[in-house]
Amino acid sequence: MTENHNELNGVIMMFKLLLGSRLEEIGKNPQDADIMRAIAALFLNAIPADQPLGTELFNAIARHSVGVAIETVLLRRSAKNGLEVYMTLRGADVAYANQWHVPGSYIRPGETMEDVLRRLSTTEYGVDIVRADFVKDFFVPEERFRTILDHIRLVCVKSLPTAHNGQWFPVENLPENTVDIHKMFIIPAAIDAYENWQPGIPTVGKKKK
Numbered sequence: 040m041t042e043n044h045n046e047l048n049g050v051i052m053m054f055k056l057l058l059g060s061r062l063e064e065i066g067k068n069p070q071d072a073d074i075m076r077a078i079a080a081l082f083l084n085a086i087p088a089d090q091p092l093g094t095e096l097f098n099a100i101a102r103h104s105v106g107v108a109i110e111t112v113l114l115r116r117s118a119k120n121g122l123e124v125y126m127t128l129r130g131a132d133v134a135y136a137n138q139w140h141v142p143g144s145y146i147r148p149g150e151t152m153e154d155v156l157r158r159l160s161t162t163e164y165g166v167d168i169v170r171a172d173f174v175k176d177f178f179v180p181e182e183r184f185r186t187i188l189d190h191i192r193l194v195c196v197k198s199l200p201t202a203h204n205g206q207w208f209p210v211e212n213l214p215e216n217t218v219d220i221h222k223m224f225i226i227p228a229a230i231d232a233y234e235n236w237q238p239g240i241p242t243v244g245k246k247k248k
Contacts, residue, residue: 083100088147088148088149089147089148089149091133093132093133097133097134098134105187105188106145106187106188107145107146107187107188107190108143108144108145108146108187108188108189108190109143109144109145109146109152109155109156109159109190109192110141110142110143110189110190110191110192110221110225111141111142111143111156111159111163111168111171111192111193111194112124112141112174112191112192112193112194112225112226112229113125113141113142113164113193113194113195113196113200114193114210114229114230114233115207117207117209120207120209120212121209121210121211122209122210122211122230122233123207123208123209123210124141124207124208124210124213124226124229125141125142125164125200125205125206125207126139126140126141126142126205126206126207126208126213126214126217126221127139127140127142127163127202127204127205127206128204128205128206135218137216138216138217138218139206139208139213139214139216139217139218139221140217140218140221141221141225141226141229142159142163142164143159143163143189144158144159152171156168156171156194160196162202163200163202163205164196164200164201164202164205165200165201165202165203165205166196166197166198166199166200166201167196167197168194168195168196168197169195169196169197170194170195171192171193171194171195172192172193172194172232172236173190173191173192174191174192174193174228174229174232175191175228175232176188176189176190176191177189177191177224177225177228179220179224187220189220189224189225191225191228191229193229193232193233193236210226210230213226
């Protein structure tokens with residue numbers, strides 16, 4: 040396994056050394072571009088579809104596609120800080136590295152809405168999401184990676200979140216390193232909806248009769 044891993048790393052380094060300075064030139068040549076697409080497809084098809092892509096690959100693919108993201112917003116009122124929003128800190132090896140964001144994810148191949156919400160329950164909240172009400176769809180064409188359709192949901196959770204990288208923040212005092220789109224559009228949209236929100240009976244994850 041280690042030997043194969045080292046061989047693959049060697050191949051990647053070779054491509055970078057041979058093509059790094061010529062990539063822009065290659066992209067202008069239709070025949071060379073076809074070869075590069077075939078190579079990219081070969082490697083991409085070998086990556087498990089149910090795993091994160093990683094920052095470098097995500098950024099490369101993002102230039103050529105439109106993504107659909109599920110953004111969940113958990114709000115609460117605090118006697119001390121007023122309205123607060125729950126956010127988690129992203130890791131160093133993912134897109135938007137080391138930035139705070141409301142828990143969300145791109146829909147992965149084969150997933151449903153409930154699949155994404157269950158995954159976020161585990162990875163971002165540490166407790167079950169029991170309701171996720173639609174707020175609005177928001178297109179982000181000027182996003183630095185690609186055009187994105189953000190599907191915003193106001194959520195309720197079963198109990199207080201327990202994720203080690205999660206924290207509550209006053210909506211009027213978000214960290215400077217908050218993902219721009221979340222600070223400028225997603226959280227404000229959720230706040231507007233929250234004012235008249237009546238969560239009612241939990242529905243997410245409810246067993247069918």
